[in-house]
Amino acid sequence: MDGNRIKTFDLNALWRAVALVGFLLAIVLALPGHGNAQQGLAPKAVQSEAPTGGAVPGEALGLTSDTDYWRAVRSGVQGNVSIPDKKAGTLIQSEGEAWRSIRNGPLSLYASWALLGTIVLLGLFYAIRGRIRIEHGPSDKTITRFKAVERFGHWMLAVSFIILGLTGLNVLYGRYVLKPLIGDGAFGFITQVGKYLHNYLAFAFMAGLVMIFVMWVKHNLPDRTDVKWLLQAGGLFSKNLHPPAKKFNAGQKLIFWSVIIGGFSLSLSGWALMFPFTTHFFAGTFGKINMLFGTELPTVLSVLQEQQLNQLWHTVMAIFMVCVILAHIYIGSLGMEGAFDAMGTGEVDLNWAKEHHSLWVEEHQGDIHQGSGDRGTPQPAE
Ligand code: HEM
The missing domain is CATH 1.20.950 (Fumarate Reductase Cytochrome B subunit)
Structure with missing residues (x-):
């Protein structure tokens, strides 16, 4: 009988002790300074800017503000990426x-x-x-x-310039002027060929430019x-x-x-x-x-x-x-x-x-x- 009483007493005391500790813990957690202390663990940049240094954004984790995060992304802040092209870290430019x-x-x-x-x-x-x-x-x-060499320099410059000019103008205006006339397929083909011509003939243009400069500068x-x-x-x-x-x-x-x-x-x-x-x-x-x-x-x-x-x-x-x-x-x-x-x-x-x-x-x-x-x-x- 006595033994049973002692057992009941111990159990009650244990429950009361657990309740007391839980109560005290709840008060400590609710103290204002406690939350700030946790936020202080997050990198400074995360609180006002886009996450740099690997911080995870989002109010859900209680670390940073979604609004601040997206505002920073919108204003062009560059974050970190692990791929070699670091420009990819800028989501919106x-x-x-x-x-x-x-x-x-x-x-x-x-x-x-x-x-x-x-x-x-x-x-x-x-x-x-x-x-x-x-x-x-x-x-x-x-x-x-x-002389022949002068004419060669001139025509190398002239022919390359004319093709560069036409293919360049096509990039600027072709979709409005040419595409409605010849259709998507032909326009795509011409533009692709034009792009290669534009890239490679640029070297002929530069060579022609150097030639006429050397040959004619003294007369100009x-x-x-x-x-x-x-x-x-x-x-x-x-x-x-x-x-x-x-x-x-x-x-x-x-x-x-x-x-x-x-x-x-x-x-x-x-x-x-x-x-x-x-x-x-x-x-x-x-x-x-x-x-x-x-x-x-x-x-x-x-x-x-x-x-x-x-x-x-x-x-x-x-x-x-x-x-x-x-x-x-x-x-x-x-x-x-x-x-x-x-x-x-x-x-x-x-x-x-x-x-x-x-x-x-x-x-x-x-x-x-x-x-x-x-x-x-x-x-x-x-
Ligand atoms: C079908 C196109 C072209 C024709 C018919 C043409 C015709 C000529 C002629 C006849 C001359 C000599 C003028 C003289 O005897 O005094 C000349 C000179 C010259 N050309 Fe051209 N040309 C053409 C395209 C170009 C292009 C595309 C460029 C440059 C991007 C160019 C740059 C020059 C320069 C710098 C001179 C020397 C300065 C001058 O005479 O104005 N030409 N061109």
Whole structure:
């Protein structure tokens, strides 16, 4: 009997002790400081930014705020990834959205106006001025204007540029202009072939650019004759006016330097697009611009931002070049009688040469030849 009482007593005491400990534990856990202490274990970044350092997000675990986490992701914070491409750690890159809307919006629009404007102006010029004729008529003599190597360099540059221009414009406008005309399949094929042509012919363009630079730079340095030529607008708008010029007149010098500087810039930005994420042209350039002009352009750019700026700049330079070259092609073919021969056979009519490059003819008397006889009614070379 006694033994049973002792057993009952012990059991009651045990239950009361367990209840007391449980109660005390609940009070301790509910104390305000206790929760903070646990949060303090989480990395600092997790509390306000996207998780870095392997922290797990989510209110469910009580470690961080979902809102803060996604806000940080949206603002482009880069997290950690275990794959080699660390760029994958940026889930959302807002500048990408800005790039896309500039490229497909104002850039494409203004570029199309520039192209259309150039074509309209050339059409107007042709309508008003007509073809610029050899005023003294074709002569019975020619003068060697460009050697074979010069023509080779020019045509390598020209043919590659024209194909680069067409395939590039297809990337910008093809889906709106070409695709509805020829259908998805043909457009896809042309665009894919065009992409390869664009990539590989870029090297021919760069080689041509180097060639014409080396061969012609000394003839394109500005001199006093350019001032007179420019003041008279090269006689382009008036008949019987032929300001003296050496091998290249001021207008051609402008074309030459536009091609050299524009082509160099086009090549650099194209190179950066071909070998992506390897260059930092813009951060460095912005730094120099800031230093020179006191501007506050960003000097820390991610490789992705560099790429986006490269693409925009490549398009701007390409459109500029296409406009300049449209004018050049016009004047070198349809717009001026006798001009094309310079890059065709290399021999130009002597009267043409005297009208457009009188000072150069004076220095090259030894390069004058009897004409081939198929140049129309010959007139004495004046
Ligand atoms: C069908 C296309 C083209 C034609 C018919 C053409 C025609 C000509 C001709 C006739 C000349 C010599 C002018 C002279 O005797 O003074 C010339 C020069 C030149 N061409 Fe072209 N060309 C074409 C395309 C290009 C392209 C695409 C480029 C560059 C991307 C280019 C760049 C130059 C340069 C820099 C010169 C020397 C400077 C000048 O004369 O303006 N050409 N071209």
